[in-house]
Amino acid sequence: MENRTVAAVVSMLVSQALLLLFSVPISSASATPNPTALLLLHLLASYEAAAAVPLILPRRRKRPRLDGAGAGQGAAAVAAAPISIRRQPDNFGLDLGMASSTFEWLAGLLEPLLDCPGGGPRRLPAASRLALGLSHLYTGAPYADLAARFGVPEAAARSCARRLRRVLCTNFRFxxxxxxxxxxxxxxxxxxxxxxxxxxxxxxxxxxxxxxxxxxxxxxxxxxxxxxxxxxxxxxxxxxxxxxxxxxxxxxxxxxxxxxxxxxxxxxxxxxxxxxxxxxxxxxxxxxxxxxxxxxxxxxxxxxxxxxxxxxxxxxxNWRVLSSPMEGEEDDDGRTAVACVATCAILHNVLLMREDYSALxxxxxxxxxxxxxxxxxxxxxxxxxxxxxxxxxxxxxxxxxxxxxxxxxxxxxxxxxx
Known part of the structure; x- marks a missing residue:
């Protein structure tokens, strides 16, 4: 038995013994017990008993965290394996095509727009959805590789990439x-x-x-x-x-x-x-x-x-998606290719506006x-x-x-x- 469990049991037994001591008369001539003392001891005993319950009962086993190999098990994998965005500037320049300060600024700007209505990776924070979309554009990696890298289902990686393209091409064409x-x-x-x-x-x-x-x-x-x-x-x-x-x-x-x-x-x-x-x-x-x-x-x-x-x-x-065959995209008469070109052009101007020359x-x-x-x-x-x-x-x-x-x-x- 664990030490915490033993301490809880001993504390509960001491409380009950005190309650018994004050509630039973020592002699026939004794007066009735003090009602206030009885009430306090009863509350003490009840609290100790309640506090001991979660320590005595077996605790729930923690859900194992899924790795990239088990990322394709559905929406549960997203909740079980949240994305951890690396914040070092060198990693941003290598993986996402921009400095960390630009990423933070863009994440704050796009946060209310990156939600996927009607479904999608709702459990992912905005920064994670943006990182997935940017990584697809900058590395040109297939969705299956992105899913394994970020620990999400492949459908979530595809959804994040498409959502980023749609948001930028629709809301920021100016x-x-x-x-x-x-x-x-x-x-x-x-x-x-x-x-x-x-x-x-x-x-x-x-x-x-x-x-x-x-x-x-x-x-x-x-x-x-x-x-x-x-x-x-x-x-x-x-x-x-x-x-x-x-x-x-x-x-x-x-x-x-x-x-x-x-x-x-x-x-x-x-x-x-x-x-x-x-x-x-x-x-x-x-x-x-x-x-x-x-x-x-x-x-x-x-x-x-x-x-x-x-x-x-x-x-x-330098945005390597522009040299990618775009595997995993359905035939849409070239609309996806055009959206990729326009999205990379918008991001190019964003970097210049921010004086960020990571991809120049x-x-x-x-x-x-x-x-x-x-x-x-x-x-x-x-x-x-x-x-x-x-x-x-x-x-x-x-x-x-x-x-x-x-x-x-x-x-x-x-x-x-x-």
Whole structure:
């Protein structure tokens, strides 16, 4: 018998003995016992007896904690094996693609939205649901591996990943919106003018490029980024074999540019690679060998201003779900692949907003075609591109910019430093 049990029994017996002593008369001449003393002793005895009961009776056996191998036993496994989120910054950078402070901020922001209505892993705290969804995006691991790693059923891992994608793409799409105010657009232009080492051309309000991702069997996405690699616009869901010009023409960016709704001035423009057509609002490099020094200087600065969007594409590829075949997802006409691209783009902007560069690429994935930088994932036949008819206004704007490019390069000491 355990010591606690022996102590409880002895205490109860002592109380009962005291009660008997005070309640039985010592002699026939004794007066009746003191009612107050009897009441106190009775309460003492009752308390001791009640306190001894849980110590005497056998205690319930603790439920064994399930490990990853037994995580597929249903909802009971979730309650039996709660997720323990590791808080060390190094672990966050390695597993979730962000610093611990960013994770805590995002968890607080999304907590009321990450509940799964109508079912799902309700017993998991918001931080655990967010960690599951982020781990799927950053590692690209299959749901079965995530379930084993976090000690939850596979259905819970899938539910958390889907819920995070839906919440971000539905409630936070505005983080990918092109600036609507003239002052904000001007700020983007100033950023390109200040690009190191010697600055870019004036009037540039964004750099556009296409990326090819392997998620869901292959998908193309068109990204527009500012000088700090922040994504200003994204269009996804095109087949991976679509050339850049065709993706552009099927996007709302092209329609807004052609109708004049995108920019506020005729002197404002975007820059794009050689796969795009020359438009009044979209400047592309001179093809082939530059006819004069001014054209060569323009191509050099144009190449410099394309680097932020190419670095953005490289950064998105750090979210390894974008190169995953997405096993375990039903055929949904590519909607899951598009949601993954959009979710990673939103998280990319969140990290930049938080000054968290955990997933930002250091190097730019690029190759040179005809002296111009293009996305390394581009798969298109240059001969298959059909240029738009020559636009005199666009040609005049590019010629003016070429003259300014020559001035910038001469001021900085020559072409090699541009």
């Amino acid at each position: 983080w990918l919106a092109f600036p609507s105010h003239a002052a904000d657009i001007r700020a983007v232009s100033v950023g390109f003018e200040s690009l190191p080492p010697d600055g870019g051309l004036p009037g540039c309000c964004g750099a556009v490029a296409c990326a090819r991702f392997g998620v869901g069997g292959g998908v193309s996405a068109q990204l527009l980024a500012d000088a700090s690699c922040r994504i200003l616009s994204i269009a996804a869901g095109f087949r991976g074999d679509q050339p850049d010009s065709r993706v552009l023409r099927r996007s709302s960016l092209y329609r807004d540019g052609e109708t004049g709704r995108l920019l506020n001035s005729a002197e404002q423009y975007l820059v794009g690679g050689a796969g795009y057509p020359l438009r009044t609002w979209l400047m592309v490099p001179f093809k082939g060998v530059a006819a004069d020094a001014a054209q060569g200087d323009f191509n050099t600065l144009h190449k410099l201003m394309l680097r932020p969007v190419l670095r953005t594409i490289s950064s998105l590829r 690429a250091v190097e730019v994935e690029e190759e040179v075609e005809g002296g111009n930088l293009v996305d390394a994932g581009k798969c298109q036949d240059e001969a298959a591109l059909v240029d738009d008819p020559v636009n005199e206004q666009a040609l005049a704007l590019r010629a003016t910019l070429a003259e300014k490019a020559g001035e910038i390069c001469r001021r900085s000491g020559g072409l090699k430093q541009c």
